[in-house]
Amino acid sequence: MIVAHGESRAPRQRHVDREGIAPSYMTRFLLLTLLALDIVEAVLDGKQGTEVTLTRLLESLPMEWSAQH
Incomplete structure (x- = not known):
């Protein structure tokens, strides 16, 4: 986990929040790197x-x- 500005957030979760997508979709999308x-x-x-x-x-x-x- 990364701590920035007093906040502990996983990088994946920040992308999910910023892009407004479901965490499960992000997980499946990241599998394409394999x-x-x-x-x-x-x-x-x-x-x-x-x-x-x-x-x-x-x-x-x-x-x-x-x-x-």
């Missing part, structure tokens, strides 16, 4: 295919890169 590198590269190159959508990724994202294919 995407396998080849999937990230495909998305950045616009070659990810129609089956790769934000909704689908947020539904269930395995932690292991090899299970993400």
Whole structure:
């Protein structure tokens, strides 16, 4: 936790408050940082295919890169 101006708040909670989004959505969104590198590269190159959508990724994202294919 970070203490600033006499207030103890987790960075994630500050983002949730500032952006006005649900904590559960923020948690799922942060899971996208665990995407396998080849999937990230495909998305950045616009070659990810129609089956790769934000909704689908947020539904269930395995932690292991090899299970993400």
